[in-house]
Amino acid sequence: MTDITTEQATAAASGAAATEQFRTKRRSETTAADAARVDTLVSELLTAAHDIIRRHKVTYAEYDVLKSWLIQVGEDGEWPLFLDVWLEHVVEEVANAEREGSKGTIEGPYYIPNAPSLAAEATLPMRDGEAGTPLLFQGQVTSVDGTPLSGATVEIWHADDDGYYSQFAPGLPEWNLRGAVSADEQGIFRIHTVQPAPYQIPTDGACGTLISAAGWHAWRPAHIHLKVSAPGHQLITTQLYFKGGSHVTDDIASAVKPELILDPSPAGDGKSREVTYDFVLDKA
Template sequence: MAVSRLAELVTALESDLLDFMRRHRVSHDEYRAATDLIIDSIKKGEESLLFDVFFEAQATDTSNIGRQGSPEAIEGPFYFEGAPLLSSPAVMPQRPDEPGDILFFKGHVSDAQGNAVAEMEIDLWHADAEGLYSQIHPGIPHFNLRGRFHTNDQGDFEVKTILPPPYEIPKSGPTGYVLGQLGRHYFRPAHLHMKLRHPKHHEMTSQLYFSGGEYLETDVANAVREGLIGELVHVTDTAEIARRGLCKPFYIYRYDFEMPA
């Protein structure tokens, strides 16, 4: 961020906050309670969660104004760099007995002119069947359900993983306290996180949802947007199950990305 932009934003924020305090007659006790909440969120490692729940979606909406191609989405607080690079056919790192329904996430990546983008890196992460994330919740192997893979020469990709459920965000800390005081629930709809990277394109952050899923209209992070929802197909055909080398029904979710110019 340029120094001039930083000065502009901080000056405006200071002015707006002071005006807010005057209009609402914020007392010193209330001011101290607010600062204590922020300090507590830092001590408990929730500073990103606290701000992401209330503000990140608006920042993303602003970035999407005038944007061509697929919309960006919030990153959320649970991303970690360095996920394993997967070989083809891509299978997300997981425990041998990983619970959950099998999901094949597939799609196509093109540029603004409709040309396929080969060798696009897709960095995918999501919750397990209990709504928990590796590196965040205890007892889960490092980088479980976190992996990177690439599109092929035709710009296509497919990865085998498990279907994540809706889940509650952590609610025992400062973020949960605020939401509880506001009378709001703690749930996020089921979703997949990803970052797309390529030397010739700006990095894109996305988060995809499943049509018909719970909490799409009441996401605690207010992050669901129409262009991020796709159809989840339940495959029960025995021939297709056998062709995939499976012994039970599975799901397919497809989303095609268009990179902005």
């Protein structure tokens, strides 16, 4: 993992870490490219780009700006960020169109495998006095036929109260707010954490340049990332958001779905919140 030593998270450091993580993931996969499929997809992508150039009469000055920007995206290590923010939600929509169980959404660039294994009721690793509203996130994992999935794995990760992810920003413990929870024999889990904050994707790199030039905002709503799996069932990758939260209706990554919005209620002394959300997995 790229060492981030600056005092603030930067696009270059975060992008380098995301790129390195993707390369590690890619090396572990052996998917062979189908030549006919590559020909079809790339040819149609280029045809669409040619059509845009013709319809909008793109000038050489604009073309050179595009080339310069594309080079900068690579130098900043921001291809994972760019693709995950602006394209992944459509790939996910197509890939999971036939699922009967829980809704999925994008993984994003900040997933790290092999998080610490935790019991069915667990507190995520966090700093002493971790900022943010304490949150109990609980639920049950079942199959589409209603069968509880004993020992299902609920991987969870999210940003802290400042909007930063461990291993992608300086000063955070390695596994801060990350864990892999094993549900009990009834598929039930209870996870103690803190409610994350909305955050801007990095804006000091090439993606930020695009956002500024287009007059867009860079905000993602507060969300919890999850990967839920069980033997004999399809893994679901998703994010859960918070009702009434900032940018739930205009997420820059277009990843919010109505089924993924949580509505926590006050708990305990009123300073904490809790919410129940169940996962239904399709058979493999």
